[in-house]
Amino acid sequence: MRQQKAKSTFCLVILAFLFLLNASAQQSKIHYLFDTLTSFDQLISKFKNKIVYVDYWATWCSPCRQELRDLKAIKKFENFALKNDIVILYVCVDYDGSKWKSFIKENHLVGYHILTNLKLDTDTKSKFSFYENRRGKLKKGFYIPRHLIIDQKGIVADSMAVDRRNPKLYAELKNLIGKH
Numbered sequence: 001m002r003q004q005k006a007k008s009t010f011c012l013v014i015l016a017f018l019f020l021l022n023a024s025a026q027q028s029k030i031h032y033l034f035d036t037l038t039s040f041d042q043l044i045s046k047f048k049n050k051i052v053y054v055d056y057w058a059t060w061c062s063p064c065r066q067e068l069r070d071l072k073a074i075k076k077f078e079n080f081a082l083k084n085d086i087v088i089l090y091v092c093v094d095y096d097g098s099k100w101k102s103f104i105k106e107n108h109l110v111g112y113h114i115l116t117n118l119k120l121d122t123d124t125k126s127k128f129s130f131y132e133n134r135r136g137k138l139k140k141g142f143y144i145p146r147h148l149i150i151d152q153k154g155i156v157a158d159s160m161a162v163d164r165r166n167p168k169l170y171a172e173l174k175n176l177i178g179k180h
Contacts, residue, residue, distance in 0.1 A: 019157055029110040032101075039117035043089075044150050051176055052087045052150040053077075053169075056124075059092070059099040064145045067163055068107055077164035078110050084177055086165070091116055091124075093144060095119075128159050151176055 036042045041115050044052060057064035068074065088111030092100050097115045104113055116124070129142040147161040149172065157176055162169045 010040055022112060026177050032105060032114045033112055033114040035117045039123045044154055047087045047154050049088045052089050054091060055091045056091050056093060056144045056146040057139040057142055058094050059103050061144050067145055073165040
């Protein structure tokens, strides 16, 4: 009986260790960038010769949270990106940042992360906002969730890319991979 209990305890300790090891490995795949970057071009220049999938989101954005909590789609895309040497870059547009890192950890969002600052946010919006007719008035807007694809040369290949749940994204990225 004692031997059986010792074996069970040993197995539980091993399982706990493996769980912690896996959690640690996941954490090591989460990279935080400094928010001192002041332009979109500076940000993208960190990933020379790589295809970059950029995901703009915020903790207060319900559609963003819904998309980023789709674990199946997140994992599928992470695996695809890893196999194809694609960088996943998350840009959080929260100014506060108090919930930012905890959301990333809770949802195991593997990739590069940056919390935007005023200069980076202003530069991004000046480059990627678009005009639309709202009740008869032309208004400029930048809506989230928003996705961009940057090619290996650092050029924006798609400034209105679909999200990772859409099969068209995979086709578009495979096409870019094939051009390189």
